[in-house]
Amino acid sequence: MASGLSAPSGPAAPSGPAGPSSDSGPSGLPGGDGAPVVDLLVAGVGPAAAAAATGRALALAAAADAPYDLVVSAGIGGGFQPGAPVGSLVVADAVTAADLGAETPDGFLPVTDLGFGRVTHLPPPALVSALAAAAGAAVGPVLTVSTVTGSAARADALRARHPGVLAEAMEGFGVAEAAALYGLPVLEVRAVSNPVGPRDRDAWRIGAALAALTGAFGKFTPVIGKLAPVLESWNRHD
Numbered sequence: 001m002a003s004g005l006s007a008p009s010g011p012a013a014p015s016g017p018a019g020p021s022s023d024s025g026p027s028g029l030p031g032g033d034g035a036p037v038v039d040l041l042v043a044g045v046g047p048a049a050a051a052a053a054t055g056r057a058l059a060l061a062a063a064a065d066a067p068y069d070l071v072v073s074a075g076i077g078g079g080f081q082p083g084a085p086v087g088s089l090v091v092a093d094a095v096t097a098a099d100l101g102a103e104t105p106d107g108f109l110p111v112t113d114l115g116f117g118r119v120t121h122l123p124p125p126a127l128v129s130a131l132a133a134a135a136g137a138a139v140g141p142v143l144t145v146s147t148v149t150g151s152a153a154r155a156d157a158l159r160a161r162h163p164g165v166l167a168e169a170m171e172g173f174g175v176a177e178a179a180a181l182y183g184l185p186v187l188e189v190r191a192v193s194n195p196v197g198p199r200d201r202d203a204w205r206i207g208a209a210l211a212a213l214t215g216a217f218g219k220f221t222p223v224i225g226k227l228a229p230v231l232e233s234w235n236r237h238d
Ligand SMILES: O=C(O)c1cccc(C(=O)CC[C@H]2O[C@@H](n3cnc4c(=O)[nH]cnc43)[C@H](O)[C@@H]2O)c1
Pocket: 009, 010, 011, 044, 045, 046, 075, 076, 077, 078, 079, 145, 147, 148, 149, 150, 168, 169, 170, 171, 193, 194, 195, 196, 199, 200
């Protein structure tokens, strides 16, 4: 049986002071119908807020001896065209911090090139493919940025540095860092609300993206329940 923490992002209602809320039972316990227990946490905007909120929720669960098995970062995001059209869904096969590093006269260097830290977390491939198939989502790298891309030049630079990139958002890497601290696998799911490129507020379709995300979660939950063995075999020290 899997229990999960879903950490959506964006300008939504604040989370309560007591931590995540559950609609199917206390965290860590199976729901009556055998479905996984999913706690929903509104984790704020940006990698730091997302990491802090997720870390706190995981710490509370661990202290209550009811740890999670999986963490999912979900929300809206920008889609790189043509791979991720507005309204489509993306499941990340890599969660990458795109601006964690140093600018040099010769270009950007990720912190890993400077000899420390990490810039990518890899979600369990079996879960990624199963969820993407269930929801009709594309699979590819999702970038975490602290500044929303607003020009064609920046979009092109990100495409060049991250071949196959499908989406960018602002929280996934923060959520993944918190999950990794607790030895937990992470997933990132993004519904595309706007194209990545020159800033164009008229092109935003936040309502359509949120509807797509809601529909996807209805399809994900039974799949995650069936994939409990994948989570159970996850090597927490990888
Ligand atoms: O002012 C703008 O031009 C602008 C364009 C897109 C998004 C924003 C936000 O402030 C939204 C932040 C919120 O939504 C996620 N998100 C949605 N689209 C993107 C994007 O293209 N690049 C990065 N993040 C995006 C993000 O995860 C935040 O939760 C402003």
